[in-house]
Amino acid sequence: MKLKSLVLTAAALMLGVGVAQADIKKVRIGTEGAYPPFNSVDSTGQLVGFDIDIAKAMCEKMKVECTFVAQDWDGIIPALLAKKFDAIVASMSITDERKEKVAFTIPYYLTPxxxxxxxxxxxxxxxxxxxxxxxxxxxxxxxxxxxxxxxxxxxxxxxxxxxxxxxxxxxxxxxxxxxxxxxxxxxxxxxxxxxxxxxxxxxxxxxxNPQGTGIALRKEDNELREMFNKAIKEIVADGTYKKINAKYFPFDIY
Incomplete structure (x- = not known):
């Protein structure tokens, strides 16, 4: 009986994890829209740039539907914490001061x-x-x-x-x-x-910028952060990152 109970409990926990992961189907991404070539607004009013292309590639790997929200830079972290969006993909450098307010993924590019x-x-x-x-x-x-x-x-x-x-x-x-x-x-x-x-x-x-540039998320959103971490590694491994990099720069920025 005890072994059966343990098996059932483990199965329930696994099911719970599966349900939690399945719950993340839509992700709202905040970006500045005034930092070319990483993020800007084109003549049709659409957000474009390296950050946008990288975010779309990661969303495809994560199998989630992503929408983008333009936000002035000075208010971008407060807007994240207020749940105006779920992640910041806006060439945000990782700093110890910012880590006090938000969590970061692994770096997705490095820039001096x-x-x-x-x-x-x-x-x-x-x-x-x-x-x-x-x-x-x-x-x-x-x-x-x-x-x-x-x-x-x-x-x-x-x-x-x-x-x-x-x-x-x-x-x-x-x-x-x-x-x-x-x-x-x-x-x-x-x-x-x-x-x-x-x-x-x-x-x-x-x-x-000694720590590189990462994606900022609310500290409690650990699952989403790990999804982004996995997606960054996947787009680097399969060559997607290299193609996007070459679209904007004649040199490697990763």
Missing amino acids: GNFIAPKNTTLTDISPAGLKGKTIGAQSSTTGSVYLEDKYKDSEIKLYQTQDEANADLAAGRLDAVLADKFVLYEWLEKTDAGKCCKFIGPDLADV
């Missing part, structure tokens, strides 16, 4: 930080001493803005709601330099007319 400046700049030293007294821009509430405020205390730091606004002020001559993720800056420099004004200065700064 970089400075850009006007092509006619005489700046070559990007250390805090080298940029003393200079005006530097960054998008607010990003690892770049935190990095600047922590290390460049003798520079004037100007923060912007979007990366595009920071880039525009640099192009207009109102900034000496901008700090952001290398791949976002590469897109602007290489693929826009406005970006022709400027160039990278200094080496890659790996310590701007």
Whole structure:
């Protein structure tokens, strides 16, 4: 009798897990929509970009129906916690501070930080001493803005709601330099007319985003987090990730 009871209990537990997994059929994904080439809004009003394509590929692996919600960056974590959506796929760098509020998947890409400046700049030293007294821009509430405020205390730091606004002020001559993720800056420099004004200065700064970029979820949503973790590994293993990567960049970002 005891053995039979144990078998029945185990079967019930397995059934319970199956039911829980089957319950996740729809996932709402929050993204910024103002961070090309990772996420932006096209001329038809649709969200597009690397983050969107990667998210769709993961949703296909997870066999769930995904919908996308555009959300301003500064309010994106509060909106997740308020259950406006279930996951953030928006090039969010994994940081210890953010881990206090949300849970992260394994990284789905790695990116260093970089400075850009006007092509006619005489700046070559990007250390805090080298940029003393200079005006530097960054998008607010990003690892770049935190990095600047922590290390460049003798520079004037100007923060912007979007990366595009920071880039525009640099192009207009109102900034000496901008700090952001290398791949976002590469897109602007290489693929826009406005970006022709400027160039990278200094080496890659790996310590701007040392933990990589992950998908943020509410801490209690462990099952969904593991589903995303599994999906990331699967799209890397079967070549899907490589195809999406090649669509946006001539170099590997994973």
